[in-house]
Amino acid sequence: MDAGLFTANNVWMMLATALVFFMHTGFAFLEIGLTRQKNTINILFKNIFIITGGLLLYYAWGFNMMYPGFEEGSSGIFGFAGFGIAAPEGGMTPDYADGGYTWWTDFLFQGMFAATAATIVSGAVAERIKIGAFMIFTVIYVGLVYPIVGAWKWGGGFLDSWGFYDFAGSTLVHSVGGWAALVAIFLLGSRIGKFDENGKPKAIPGHNIPLATAGVLILWLGWFGFNGGSVLSADPELTSLVLVTTSLAAAAGGFGAFILSTILYKNLDLTMFLNGILGGLVGITAGADLMSPNEAIVIGFLAGLIIVLGVALIDKLKLDDPVGAVTVHLICGIWGTLAVGIFGSKAGGEQFMVQLYGVLIVGAFCVICTFIILGALKAVMGLRVSKEEEIEGLDIHEHGMDAYPDFIND
Structure with a gap:
């Protein structure tokens, strides 16, 4: 391979x-x-712990557990190539990875993905989980569960041999x-005040919607690396297609959620619009390299509809998810994975069933491990945390500081 092309791929x-790092x-x-506002420091602490701890865990053993080098004839369920990393x-x-990148780049790119799974959990359990319990959970889940599941497909395990397809992680991340x-x-239960005595959900507004909007736009930008980097080279044709399908699905997801939420609730809900964008991004992630622009728009738009219906379902089940993480990442992740068998170059009944089996197996394993x-x-x-800590805020009780010392907490 030409040295210039090898360098371009690696760059x-x-x-x-x-870009994936920036997603955090x-x-x-x-x-x-x-x-x-009263839980801001707690949330920031969790997110910083996730990225720092996740990268160290991936160095210590996660990478070698996710890419163990399954031997021919192996069950493809579990393998381990040893502690630490060495090129x-x-x-x-250019002999490594068909000249797409160096081994060190491979480790770091995959390491950026590793912490994302725990970040998803962080949003769902916000404002009421003990920080110590969350950190221990993160170490075990990111250190063991995530790389084991990743090995089943990306590490050449049994799902890969079945033909299961997940381009950038609708299921695996x-x-x-x-x-x-x-x-x-x-297991945690809902926040105090989320449901009234009749079980009807009550809104607990976020304290900084402009910041949440900036977060979604940053995530959209980061997804160019999340999906675009999953091409595993700078191949002009495929990389540009992936960036187009990713963006169109995000835009369509936002519109799907915006339209349906307006019809159902008669208001222009920005948070639904934002989560619709994220739903479209998650939905296209499994098959971003397989879809035409038209198919990406359909997948994204349907993901946006799923966001609105999924949020309503979570409320109906009396579950409390402050940021809509379950709907965005789980329900739209399942949709995106199944969409590979419905749209695109791999569409077909057999592929759909393989995708479905993969979703069910991964789901069962993750649910059992988490329980x-x-x-x-x-x-x-x-x-x-205690009732007193939850009411007064985790920042003061668990961290002894306030994110906005010049303002009064709500």
Whole structure:
């Protein structure tokens, strides 16, 4: 391979890595914007812990657990290539990864993905989980559950041999986080004041919607790296197609949510609009390289409709998800994964069933693991802060500081 092309490929992958890293800023802005002022420090602390801890865990063993080098004839369920990382022979040359990037770039790009699953959970459990319990959960889930599931497809495991397709992680990243979020909010219970005595949901407004809006726009920008980098080279044709399908699905998702929420609730709800954009992004992620622009718009638009209906369903089930994480990442992640069997170049009944089996297997594994982890933590140390701490705010009680010391908490 020409040295210039090898360098161009690697530079694009490093840029994509930076964009995925920047997504953590978007997640943090979105989460603090949609929650109350008195919990801002707590949320920021969780998000910083996730990215720092996640990267160290991925270095220590996660990367080698996710890419263990399954031997021929292996079950493709679990493998481990050892602790720590070291570039293999030829890892810095075009002989590695068909010249798409170097081994070090490979590690860092994949490492940026690793923490995202726990970030999804952070938003769902906001304003009432004990910080210690959340950190222990993050270490176990990001350190073990995420790389094991990732190995089943991206590491050449059994789902890969079945033909399961997930281009950039509708299931392997977003649903993995979404399943854990669903179990977590079930075990935690709702925030004080979320439901009245008749079980009717009451709005608990976020304290900074402009910041939440900035978060969504940052996430959209970061998705260019999330999906565009998953091409695993700077291939002009495929990379440009992926960026187009990603953007069109995001735009269509926003419009789908905006239109349906306006029809149902007779108001122009910005938060639904924002989550519709994210739903479209999650929905296209599994098949962004397979879809035409028209198909991307349909997938995104339907994801936007799913957002509105999914949020209503979560409320009806009396589950409390402050940022809509379960609907955005789990429900739209499932939709995007199944859409690979409905639209695009792999569409067909057989592919749809493979996608469905993959969703069910990953879901069962994540739900069981989350129940075990959080169930044990609940029994040993408890999951939820006291009523007094929740009412007065986690910032003061768990961190001893206020994000806005010149203003009065709500």
